[in-house]
Amino acid sequence: MQFTKRAFLASGAAAATTLALPRRGWTQTVQQVGTMEITTLSDGNLMLPAEFIFGPMPQDELAGVLAPFDMMPDQALTPPCNITLLRHGDNVVLFDCGAGFAFQDSAGRLGDALAAAGIDPLDVTHVVVTHGHPDHIWGMLDDFDEPLFYNAEHLMGETEFTYWMDDATVNSIGEERASFAVGAKRRLEMMEGNMTLFADGAEVLPGVTARMTPGHTPGHMSFVIADGNDALMVVGDAIGNHHVAFARPAWESGSDQDLAMGAETRTALLDQIAADNMTLIGFHLPNGGIGTAERDGEGYRFVPSA
Structure with missing residues (x-):
């Protein structure tokens, strides 16, 4: 079976494509924000055709931008999936909950990561959602179609929730994303x-403030986690990779639903994060996803935390 963008976007086909692929091992990376403990847990990785991200980009320039990363424009991509875990007082908070069992066989490993961290799904008090794509929310349900995080309050931006609940979305999102x-x-x-639904700028939990970062999806949310003078930002898929998203943030990415808005949001986020020397956590960034953005020529580069 040829591995194409269409095959990836059709979840059943994507699962069939990856059945024979090895699973990524569990990883975790820890960051302290004041009295808050932030841990990133691996949900495995995705398998993406190059065109899913690189398709709309300037092809005559793309090879040169990718060369420092030892990548080629036609190279299949295997981005990691990093779930952010916040422990603060009695709260055990997940930002997104992974792909679950029904999307791609290379993903859906959050259960292993939680077990290795000594956390039962019933211990989770809150699940805070960045957006409604499969690798971020399909893990809400277990393989019996029951809520996996049974005791947790689930929180999602109202714009994003309304978009996915709208009966018209399946017909307007495009055939390739209809399964999403x-x-x-x-x-x-x-x-x-x-x-629980919330709006842009809401303090969804103590020390956690929502920021609308649309483009990847209509109501995509990022979250600033702050305690005293310490802060970091969970950016979800608003900054979707460590290569072209940083080096050329203004380039449109095929992974975004609104390509122009996604590029505008990404550029503004990186400008702010770099100017403020703020730590960020990206869902698909390497080395646990935690790091900073530094100016580098026409764009930025991702610097993973030690």
């Missing part, structure tokens, strides 16, 4: 009775 819409709506309907 079906899967998201089914899971959000199951969780609707335990879902």
